[in-house]
Amino acid sequence: MTIPASALHDAAERFGTPLYVYDAAELDAALARVRAAFGTARVYYAMKANPNLTLLRRLHGAGVGFECVSPGELARAEAVGASGERILVNGPAKSETEYSAGGRLGATFIVDRAEEVALLPPHSRALVRVNPALAVSTHDHLATGAVGSKFGVTLAQAPRVLAALRDAGHTALGLHVHIGSAIRDAHDFTAAFGRLTELRAQTGPLAVLDAGGGWGLDADLGGIAREARAAASAFGAALWVEPGRYLVARAGTLLTRVVGTKRTGGTFCLVDAGMTELLRPMLYGALHPVTPLWDGGETGVWDIAGPACESGDLLARGVSLPQPRRGELLAIGEAGAYGAAMSSTYLTRSRPAEALYQAGGENGADWTLIRRRETPQDVWAAET
């Protein structure tokens, strides 16, 4: 994140806090890193990471497609002009709406179980998701390729599902694998792709291998790309990838203001954002870098606590900060993925505003508001 501190103060002043800010330069840089590593692979952004329409439009404009896992995500893809080859319809329990919208848009389906062959619109293009049955280096809730995971078909089932797709008149493009999210160790991908290539003798050559996403921010992207390309070429297949986090996490920062401090059994810096704005620390024990945007003398160690009436509502623990003062700003980093996307209206809290930073951007302004803060009335608007 390269947004200057003065610009962060300016945004907090103009749009209020809690506020998500995104750095357009880092968004573009992340996509460039993916393209440099994966070469000609087709990139489908897993929009669950951050579905803001402005970000989607930017990625669509750069030639990126979308992986969608709900009717709402398909509607977003359509709203930014994506169709056909630029959309993947994925998910373990797709609804009728997803089959019909995917069919209408000419999307490619990721088949997650054999039963789905009969549910697809006629003459669909499809990939078969394979569960490689592996333990991987991430939080249990983020692992999607473990033995007991609900995703995909087994290695033994995969060739039969490909054949069933063909028999039913669909185009069986190939295989799909996604082993989880925020995976730290590139060897996990090597192992997963290795399991898939064991199927080569049974499947014969395939048109497409979709290697999923899941790359941790510090994982060896070049190594993962090398392994993915090798696996695709073992099938004579084109490589597709589906990054979410990697494309948007570093670009996003959550700005929150200090509300006060408290020393009881713990030492708390209370802030105006919490689990409703950024659930990942509570849900996965995720660690986000915390940067104080004030100077000060003495440094102490603080737990950063939000306003919710839940003891688990902590954004970070044991953070070194100069003495916090009410009204000062904290920047919670690497928050562009699964941050705003997972924010909730629990406690009738309004979901935060979002702003995009581009030095000298639209009409010469550095900041563009890309989602206004909800009002309480927005929150209860659907209630009768």
Ligand SMILES: Cc1ncc(COP(=O)(O)O)c(C=O)c1O
């Ligand atoms: C099928 C699939 N593809 C891609 C992704 C994106 O993962 P990540 O954001 O970790 O890259 C996910 C996320 O869980 C997923 O389920």
